[in-house]
Amino acid sequence: MIADHVHPGVQALAEALERHFRTDVPANLYASWHPTEAFGIHWDDHDTVIVQLEGAKRWNLCGATGPDPLRLDVEAPEKPEGPSLAEVALQAGDMLYVPRGWWHAVAATQGRPLHLTCGLPPATGHHLLVWLAGQLLHFPTLRANVVSEFAASLDACDPGRPAPSLPHIGDVPADPGLVLALTTARAELEGTDEAAVLPKTASTSTQN
Template sequence: MDVAGLMTWDDLNTLLTTQRLQPPRMRLHRGGPPLHVDDYTESVTTRRHTVWRRLQPAELHARLADGASLVLDSVDEMHRPIARLAEDIERMLRTHVQANLYASWTGTEGFGVHWDDHDTLVVQLDGSKHWRLYGTTRPYPLYRDIAQPDQPPEEPVADLVLHAGDVLYVPRGFWHAVAADQGARSLHVTCGLRTHTPTDLVAWVCEQLLVHEVWRRDLPRLDSPAEQAEVLRVLRKLLAEQLDDPLMLARYTRAMDSLAPGRMVPSLPYVGPVPADGDLRVRLTTARAVLEVGDDAVTLSAAGSVFEFAPGAEVALRPLVDGKTVALATLAAAAGLDVTVVAGLVQELVTGQVAVVGSMP
């Protein structure tokens, strides 16, 4: 994979310098638990009596040289190239992605042998990282589960080294240990994928069933066994009817896509109506918008909102749904519309918090 431009050490230095990254957003780990925040930051109280933590570079360097790993959560919210990577994965796999950044310098493991409750795609950005994968002792464990996995096997099932540009997939529940023990520093990003389980599906189906009065009633906990059995029969019938739909998983996926909020971005300085400026560029803030084309209208569902446009708007909306950043003039020309009309369409999307305009690349 070409990782050029995704994230550099200079980019990381800039984030650490310009952002107030309060723990646990930014933290250090060595062998498992996080280091105490006083080990590498100092407390600062402003004149307005707010308290924040100021990074101490010399102390940070000392902790990292002594084996700590630096972790920066949700770096996709702070660094546009990583956000684009996360959005591309979201568009392909149809689920939310959170990207965390990890930097380390020694053979000391930041977390020890552990497992994650979500699938992960690992992209090595710089240097090299030693991964030991031990397999799973409880298939598909969950964050909220009724049991924890047994202890990991003593011997790994895979022992490998990632170099810049390498990509590794780690299924949830796979015990693993990671260290930069190849004589080189390491910088990598992990893209965690939100799980979608039968529990999630049934919870969503139950919400759809709220249209039925019986699904909203109190449970007949104090009624006779016969009356309770009758209520359960009705509930079971309604639930079974929903699950018998062969398109149920497709409906669930479209619903989750249409609700995904994406990464909200303001459109400053354009706080009023979007100007009819052909050079102004627009993109969607969510990678999972759903575009449905009917005979009489085009419907865009995104970030929990639904927008309805005339059929001719499809040509202007399609590149945005595909993840492109496009100038208003380009959209207008493709759709055969005036730039003023396209600016009005885009204004609806900006107001609905599903699009952003500016001079973006």
């Protein structure tokens, strides 16, 4: 449950954390009815502040296995090996800080535990670049269509539309009517939208 939207006290806590850390702070409420680890061992891409409200929970902390991980990473960090770094038992009224990227597993140990998780999303260089890109939209030059110099730089780099490949040219049967054209990608094509004739330097035709 997203508790900061429905509970005035939780909303006040989230707003206080936002003022202190200068970031948006969502607050989620988690209830457990049995000792099974609901999410298994996992990590979050933001720091978290845990507040145990009722019952008790056991937190197994394993530390991070990669620097500053994000959900958008090409490769996810590997799961930790070996024993956990610490095992923490939270009772009602206890608080716990879990850094971003730290692997952890949580299980109920007493009663019907209820805890609050306040997320602290980081401000990364990626966020800075996204903000800068938005600011650049105020400049007419960058609001216009792609400039010709940039389009020309994409020649032979932009894959364009996917096309069938012929990896085994030697297996093409001898047929005088068969023409194989090898072309380079072009960022801009002159002519109609349906067809364009490329210069001879950008294509090669052979007959078999």
